[in-house]
Amino acid sequence: MISRRTGLAATAAALLTGASGPAAKAAAPHRADRIGGRLQSDVDAILATGATGVLAEVQSAHGRTTARAGTAGLRTPHHPVPWDSSYRIGSDTKTFTATLALQLAGEGRLALTDTVERWLPGAVRGNGNDGRRITIANLLRQTSGLNDYLAVSPDAADAFTPDGYRRARFRPTTPENQLKAALSRPPLWVPDAEHPARERRWGYSNTNYVLASLIIEQVTGNPWAQEIHDRIIEPLGLRRTFTPGTSPYLPRPTATAYTWFPGCARPTDTTLAFGGGADGSVISTTHDHGVFLRALMSGRLLRPAQLSAMKETVVAEDWVAAPGVRYGLGIAWRPVAGSDGGIWFHGGTHLGIVSESGVTPDGARAATSATFTLRMGDPAQDAQNLAALRLVDRALTG
Known part of the structure; x- marks a missing residue:
């Protein structure tokens, strides 16, 4: 759930090597020759930036195509990244959370123009913060002006060190502490x-989705995780998607998630980690994530009015790597050469994992990828991000 804008490029660490060898390339089980060859080439390009392992999938009504490269872990260089590996999708979780809020809006149980104060009286006050002037639409569109709790937390600097990571990996934080x-x-x-809902100023803040989940819980009387399961995971048959709660573990199969922390000469195994909540905790697979994105854009999860509202965007000026990005309600849009309608996406980053994905406006085609490497403060991370964006763009416009 690290920020998908300037924070990622400004914080990320050194180029990983040694991921080549027998496990670096493997034939995909679901693969049309032309599409599969291009996807494999693009996965290999991500690996070539220094990543340890990469997994990707393209799916449509005609089937799915998969590709992988690299190793399941540096200690087992001859073991390839497992097919259908589990991974933390990070801020891609926000699209799930926004979908929940929009479903409730479609049922008339809340309105996007409702203020935070209406549902959480007194929760956003002090130091000039005012929940009476922040609507649910502001939260979902990242136009509230609230600070990102990750950036201003007193433990923020320590969190991005190997020792800080080890101290915190079994220590869940609460929404109340995040909001504080x-x-x-x-x-x-x-x-x-x-007219707070008309706000056009944009600033990425995980705090917005912490508040959105608290409102969802207030409206429904159920935990956010239960609503995710009952409304999205179970109806879509996402057998490998779940919310881990306070558990830092990932189900098998998976690959080792490596983080190069700033100033460190070696990567740290960051596979174990507390995942947060509605802003970044969902665990999924490339296949399940693609199924969700296609269902969302094809109208299976939202009524037409709410899907249209989700696509009402503002300019996201400081989004990393991709120019022309506009942010809607829990999902973003960017122009892509060869596509008249552009693509919808979000992206997610967690310690040791970068999730990059996209879907066509009609949901006909989705591309998802997981790269099991994060390098804080290193230009090589920018190259990795660009290669992943290129994979998605080519998969959706080819």
Whole structure:
């Protein structure tokens, strides 16, 4: 759930090597020659930036094509990345959370123009923060002006070190503590008092989705995780997708997630980690994630009015790597050469994992990828990100 904008490029560590060899390339079990060859080439290109392991899938009504490269772990260089590996999708979780809120809006149980104050009285106050001037639409569109709790937490600097990671990996944080950290600073701005939902200023903040989950729980009377399961995971048959709660473990099969922390000469195995909540905790696979994205854009999860609302965007000026990005309600859009309608995506980053994906506007085609390497503060991470974006773009426009 690390920020998908400037924070990732500004924080990420050194080029990983040694991922070549017998396990670096493996034939995919679901593969049309032309499409599969191109996908394999693009997966290999991500590996060539220094990643340890990569997994990708393209799916449509005609079937799915998969590709992989690299190893399941540096200690087992001859073991390839397992097919259908589990991984933390990070901030791609936000699209799930926004979908829940929009389903409730479609049922008339909440309105996007409802303020935070209406559902969580007194929760957003102090230091100039004001929940009376922040709507649910502001939360989902990242236009609230609230600080990102990850950036302003007193433990933020320590969290991005090997020792800090080891101390925190079994220590879950609560939404209340996350909100307390965010409200300890004045907001970046406060939406207009008369028409807060029309706010156009944009700033990525995980705090927005912490609040969105608390509102969902207030509206439904159920935990956010239960709503995710009952409304999305079970109806779509996502057998390998779940919310881990406070558990830091990943189910098998999976690959080792490596993080190069700033100033470190060696990568740290960050496979064990507390995943957060509605802002970044969902665990899934490339296949399940693609099924979700296609169902969302094809209208299986939202009514037409709510899907249309999800696609109402504002300019996201400081989004990393991809120019022209516009952010909607829990999902973003970017122009892509060869595609008249562009593509919808989000992207997610967790310690040792980068999830990059995209879906066509009609849901006909989706591309998903997981790269099991994160390098904080290293230009090589930018090259990895660009290669992953290129994979998605080519898969959806080819």
